[in-house]
Amino acid sequence: MRLKLISKLTISASAVLIIFMAIFAYVNLATMRKLLLEEAILDADKLSETIIKTTHYQMLEDDRERVYQMISEVGTQADIERIRLITKEGITIFSTDKNEIGAFLDKKAAACNMCHAGEKPLLHASSMNRSRVFRVGENKEVLGMAKAIYTEKKCYTAPCHFHPKDARILGVLDVIVSLDGMHRQLASYRNKIIVAAIILLGITSLCLSLSLRQLVSKPVKQLLRQTEKLSRGEMDDSINFSSADELGELANSFNIMTQKLKNARNELEEWARTLEVRVEERGRKLKQIQSQLVRSEKLASLGKLAAGVAHEINNPLTGILMFASLTRKNENLEPSVKNDLDMIITETQRCAQIVKGLLDFSRESVPQKKPSSINAIMDATLALIENQSRFQNIAITREYSQEIPHVLVDPNQIEQVFVNMLLNASDAMPSGGKILIKTDTRENHVRVTITDTGTGISEENLEKIFDPFFTTKDARGTGLGLSVSYGIIESHGGKIEVESAVGIGTTVTIILPLPEGNTYAGNP
Ligand SMILES: Nc1ncnc2c1ncn2[C@@H]1O[C@H](COP(=O)(O)OP(=O)(O)OP(=O)(O)O)[C@@H](O)[C@H]1O
Ligand SMILES: [Mg+2]
Known part of the structure; x- marks a missing residue:
């Protein structure tokens, strides 16, 4: 497939742009997800804190029913998957998911591992370290936030209680919230980025294509047209764009080259034209010389012949003329004879004249x-x-x-x-x-x-x-x-x-x- 230069340039520039935009969008979305996750962790932590604080009194009173009821009520909120209370021994004593109640959690379980990973369990950990993200079912992503319930003075001083004084942690409140909201926000953000990228790509490609057309395609087309004309032998036009770049220099050099070619062709044509005239002139002169030669030769041979004839005729003619003139002087001659003699004298004189001419003609006198x-x-x-x-x-x-x-x-x-x-x-x-x-x-x-x-x-x-x-x-x-x-x-x-x-x-x-x-x- 033959692609135009401008299409090739636009496609490659757009490809580079798409790659940059994809990297930018990926980094942006990853950052966004990190920020949103941090926000969700803080929210979950706050929720855990709120639950612990609001159930504080009931816990001191060991009013477990009330505590469980309050937790259940909180658990009905949208986006809260489940809330559970785990003893420090790992037994789930309460969960909004009834199936879980009484289940034993190993210290290696994800919810416990956050603090129990080392040899000694962590007493305090940041909200970040206490959180975990995991999947429920096929696609659902959730955030778990474990929060320790610490032993207070009131716990081992209250008459109803049996918690020993040295028990630092009573249990763990584990709140699991859905990350659907975060994913919705991320999806909307991603869609916006994609739309913005497409618009940006379109505008950039359009601008690129227009400027390439003006700066590259037009001059290249003109150069191409001029080259085609040149190949057909048409040298009268010149390229009429000037720009202070390589294409401008190329056009200028092309114009100079065309002019030089034209001059060279004109010179050749002029040379061929004058050559014809010169050959004609030379031919004419040769013909003239040839006819002169023929004439000279003719004259020379005729001259020799004429000289011989004239020499031979001249003496008899002199004799005829002399005797005719002498006879004519005789007074006793008949008039008719006199007339005849006059005629002889005139014609002989004419002959003498011709002979004189022949002698002049043949005379090779220097x-x-x-x-x-x-x-x-x-x-x-x-x-x-x-x-x-x-x-x-x-x-x-x-x-x-x-x-x-x-x-x-x-x-x-x-x-x-x-x-x-x-x-x-x-x-x-x-x-x-x-x-x-x-x-x-x-x-x-x-x-x-x-x-x-x-x-x-x-x-x-x-x-x-x-x-x-x-x-x-x-x-x-x-x-x-x-x-x-x-x-x-x-x-x-x-x-x-x-x-x-x-x-x-x-x-x-x-x-x-x-x-x-x-x-x-x-x-x-
Ligand atoms: N000025 C002229 N005008 C017209 N015809 C001429 C003229 N000069 C020469 N001719 C022609 O050229 C011919 C040859 O000329 P050329 O002088 O050789 O011989 P001619 O005059 O005929 O005879 P001759 O000169 O020997 O008495 C002439 O007969 C004539 O026809
Ligand atoms: Mg004459």
């Missing part, structure tokens, strides 16, 4: 780097192309940061990159628009952003724009501008990023590293 101002290179580029008709309807805005330190670059190659970007922007805005050019510095690199309000690039094309020969401009474009620019920026240790939204515009960001030790601490 950049001639020198400390240069990015803003100055951009200004030079703009001066070169700004006046071209394609930029007529385009508003160019410059937002340069003046705090950019010089970067180590080949100014010609960087200028070529800028030209490519600006030409692409103008191609995307045939009916005009805006170009915003920004330069600034971040931590250890310089950033150049060129934003246009052109057609934008679809998501599908965005993946291919750096591929050599990818163009959406038909015959007008070679698809080499971004590939060449990518190669140049890569050889400078930088990178190109393109963000675009169809119908809104494109932003190209060119990132160039700052030389070691020249990092810019500000954040313009």
Whole structure:
């Protein structure tokens, strides 16, 4: 059976209380019985004394009938069992119990033994020593009180008497009284003690149970509830009782432990959450690096092929162009032949242009780097192309940061990159628009952003724009501008990023590293 803590405590405290109360009641009842018995002995002694005194005269007169009558009358009182007169020889000469008259009592008998226990009989004894308690029948307890009748002067001087002078004791008056009254009193007293004990026990148990509930059960229950919550992983609540005892300390420690567990769990969760983000970020970077590698490899192999083709085609092209131009100078030519020759010259020039682009793309020239101002290179580029008709309807805005330190670059190659970007922007805005050019510095690199309000690039094309020969401009474009620019920026240790939204515009960001030790601490 599962008993609650409070029940166990109450039961054990009550058991201790019951044991104490039982001992207390036993001692109390024993004392009470002793007192009541002493009182009964005194009463019996007084009664004996009264009988002797009231029958004194009749005894002197030797009026035995009268004496016996008087004793009989006294013996009719309630609680008096019997009264008897015993001679010093041990013969019961009178008793209120007629059956006893004439009976001989041995000195060993209980009534005599009190004084006749020793070798010499006691002449005087205290009322206590003259009394005896014994049982009559099954349950009845009685008190016997023997009182000696002493010889007086009158006894041996009276003419009627025959008692010798040296007879010190004439006989014994033995009064036997019932102790029922005493037992009734004791029973009533015992009942009162039992009722008082039960009431006291009830009140004590109730008070004990209430205070235990308040001081122990409630806090323990709260602790138990909190422990269960903790095992379910609920850590938001705390125990809200405070007492300056062990339970209060336990609650406080429990709250601290819960808070620490919560913090540890939060840390773990945060760690797991950021781990996911970090893994994602790392994965994204790896993917980027992989696509860069693929692109570089593609460019390298294409570059070799392009270099070979361009080199082989360049000489015949020069020849075609030279001979076509020379033939075209002949004035006697038919107009239709002249037109055909013009066409040959234009297309050959276009071919030469493509070859030049291929050579640029494949050229493995090491950049001639020198400390240069990015803003100055951009200004030079703009001066070169700004006046071209394609930029007529385009508003160019410059937002340069003046705090950019010089970067180590080949100014010609960087200028070529800028030209490519600006030409692409103008191609995307045939009916005009805006170009915003920004330069600034971040931590250890310089950033150049060129934003246009052109057609934008679809998501599908965005993946291919750096591929050599990818163009959406038909015959007008070679698809080499971004590939060449990518190669140049890569050889400078930088990178190109393109963000675009169809119908809104494109932003190209060119990132160039700052030389070691020249990092810019500000954040313009
Ligand atoms: N600013 C831009 N706005 C819209 N599309 C662009 C932009 N820049 C590049 N593109 C797209 O990327 C393609 C590739 O550009 P890239 O500069 O490599 O070649 P191209 O401009 O087509 O030809 P080339 O530069 O050799 O004359 C372009 O055809 C165009 O579709
Ligand atoms: Mg281009």
